[in-house]
Amino acid sequence: MGATYVTVYYLIPQYLLTRRYGLFTLYSAYTIIFTTYAVVLAMFGSFIFLSNFEVSTMPPMSRNVFFILILIFLVVGLVSFMVLLRHSFKTSATNKALQNKILDTQLQLKQQELQYLKRQLHPHFLFNSLNTIYGFALKNSLQTPDIILKFSNLLDYILYQVQEQQVTLEQELAHIKEYISLEELRFPDTLEVDWKLSDSALEKYQHLQLPPMLFLPFVENAFKHGTIINGTLRIGLAFNVTAQEIMFTICNSFRESEHSTETGIGLPNIKKRLELLFPQRHQFEISAAQDQYSVSLTLQLKNHAI
Structure with a gap:
């Protein structure tokens, strides 16, 4: 003993x-x-x-x-x-x-960081859109009410729907088209948009879930930093959707001498969001050649949802 x-x-x-x-x-x-x-x-x-x-x-x-x-x-x-x-x-x-406690803490920090990044994206997007409306208002344009109506739809998406953890691919694409139509009013005679998306792919994967405001900031930056060449601002968008991944590409015309190297907070924030939401499951590339600035994003999907 x-x-x-x-x-x-x-x-x-x-x-x-x-x-x-x-x-x-x-x-x-x-x-x-x-x-x-x-x-x-x-x-x-x-x-x-x-x-x-x-x-x-x-x-x-x-x-x-x-x-x-x-x-x-x-x-x-x-x-x-x-x-x-x-x-x-x-x-x-x-x-x-x-x-488990550490994982819960990390998850809470991740959610807080995502919310912080979203709050930064919203003022950035709203500021640029309000600038467009302000320019038309100064000209006393008859298109101003139509622009305000389209902007109100986008505002509804930003203030309410974007607070959801996920939205459908159909919703995200619809608001991208809404934004493009807003810019078409801004550039009535100088804008050329090439939109490539298979109707069959959209119909098949329209209910695919993904984080909100994921592609819209890229579209916004394309218009913000695009350059009118030979009287035309060219924007090209392409979506290739499969059961395994989403491949998104957007390009805009630009001249390197006129193209600003400052991208504001939108592009850095979307990079951080991608790192948080798609760790090791995304590819992000930027290229500039022959008067064209391109951004390519590939997202690996999990069980048809993100």
Whole structure:
């Protein structure tokens, strides 16, 4: 009992679990020596006081010091194993609970960062759209009411629908078309938009779920930083939708000498959103060649939903 208590309540918690293996080995050796000494003393005491020096009257097992020591250390080892096993289960449960807590915290931080990025995207988008309306208002254009109506639809999308975690591909494309129609009023004679999207693909995957405002900032930047060349601002959009991925490409005409290197907060924010929403599941490329600025985005899908 003494050897068991010393091992379980002193040696293991003080030295083994704290990884002080040298001291654990040293004090374990002391414990073995002291236990052996105590067993020998007990055997001699039993010879003197219990058997009156008649060794033959004692059970054979009680006369074998090695057998007694083996039994003692088997008990110590078994109890120590049970204590270590219980400690292992307790530590594993504690670590699992801690990991779950860390994951929950990381998820909350991720959601907070996404909400922060969304709040940054909204003023950026609204500011550019209001500039368009302001320009038409200065000209007393008869198209101003129509522009305000289209803008109100986009505003409804930004303020309400965009707060959802996901929207359908059909909704996102509808508001992209709404924005393009708004820009067509801004550039009535100088805008040329090439929209490539298979009607069959749209019909098949129109209910595909994806984060809101994912493609619209790219469209906005194309108009914002596009350059009118030979009297025309050319914008090209292409969507290729399959069960495994969405491939989106947008390009705009530009002259490098006139093209601003500043992209505002929209493009950096959308990059951060992609890293948060599609880690290791997206490809993002920007290229500029032959008076054309292009952005390509490929999203890997999971079970037909994002």
